[in-house]
Amino acid sequence: QVQLVESGGGLVQAGGSLRLSCAASENIFSINYMGWYRQAPGKQRELVAYSTRGGNTNYADSVRGRFTISRDNAKNTLYLQMNSLKPEDTAVYYCNAFVSKDCWGQGTQVTVSS
Numbered sequence: 001q002v003q004l005v006e007s008g009g010g011l012v013q014a015g016g017s018l019r020l021s022c023a024a025s026e027n028i029f030s031i032n033y034m035g036w037y038r039q040a041p042g043k044q045r046e047l048v049a050y051s052t053r054g055g056n057t058n059y060a061d062s063v064r065g066r067f068t069i070s071r072d073n074a075k076n077t078l079y080l081q082m083n084s085l086k087p088e089d090t091a092v093y094y095c096n097a098f099v100s101k102d103c104w105g106q107g108t109q110v111t112v113s114s
Contacts, residue, residue, distance in 0.1 A: 002026050002103050004095045009108030016085050016112070022078040022095030022105060029053070029073045033098040036069060036080045038091035038110075045094070049080065063089070085112045 003025035012018055020036065028034065035050030049059045049069040057069050068081040078095060090112050095105040 001101075002031070002097055002099050004097060004103060004105035006093065006095050006105040006108040009093060009110045011111045011113065012085055014085060014087055014112055014114050017081070017083045018085065018110060020080040020082065020093055020095075020108060020110075022080075024076045024078070024097065026076065027073070028071060028076050028078065028097070031097050031099055033096075034071065034078050035096045036078075037094045037096055038089075039094070039107075040088075040091040043091075048093070051078065082110070085110075087112045087114045 005023045006020060008018060008020040032053045036048040037045050038048050039045040047060055048063055049067055051057050051069045051071055066084045070079045092107040092109050094107045097103045
């Protein structure tokens, strides 16, 4: 089972930027699906963005145009660049990889102040 460790969360003012990283314990080149999810207090976990091995990406409507998902296969790391952050982006962000089953990281807190 691949191990995932997120980092890069923190407190930022509205309009600011953060870059989240997800370091994987194995080569991600062969992992077809990797994504970022988030869960705000009192809400269900939701998909933010995903990336496929073939280079396809997709985004939630709420973040499209502001967030960018990318992979660095040499570093076995998935990234989420978040720009123009809004208070409603406040949540715990989780990295996900599907390798025979869903694998999750421990999450990283992102807090956007108004």
